[in-house]
Amino acid sequence: MSEERFERGLAKRRRVLGAEYVDQSMRNADAFNQPLQELVTEYCWGNVWQREGLSDRDRSMINLAMITALNRPHELRLHVRGAINNGMSVDEIREVLMQTAVYCGIPAAIDAFRQARDVLSEMGEI
Structure with a gap:
């Protein structure tokens, strides 16, 4: 190490x-x-x-989509918090999750929205 x-x-x-x-x-x-x-x-x-190729904000955006696709709710909750910490807005998080509804499926997006809403509410963002 x-x-x-x-x-x-x-x-x-x-x-x-x-x-x-x-x-x-x-x-x-x-x-x-x-x-x-x-x-x-x-x-x-x-x-x-x-790495310098992407900003932390961009990495957060990608992670939200991938973690939704993988159906990993615990990790999604962490990365919603991280997305806010990296400068993403609530509207941008919503749009990433809307995009996942089309490409990952409605059930995955419904679960992702549920997890994201809980975290954003805990953080006082919504």
Whole structure:
């Protein structure tokens, strides 16, 4: 593991998903899932999220669509929060989810809207 890449990833992960969530995930890691936390932090957040080709806002937009397509509600909730933290508006989030209705299916979009609405409401955005 690259300590520098891990630290950069940890900082980016905290900024996008929220320090409270990330710190809790790291504290809750045990011998079984600690390697996964390290992989996610270094590889995903310390490598791919550090690339210059897309803005964090663009990455959030793409993630919302992909996570909806994969039907991963827990991850969608995290990335809705991240999308707001990365400067997406509620209207833009809605439009991404509308786009997923056409290409991922209505049931996936309905679930995504439900999760997004709950998070946006918790955040005081709607």
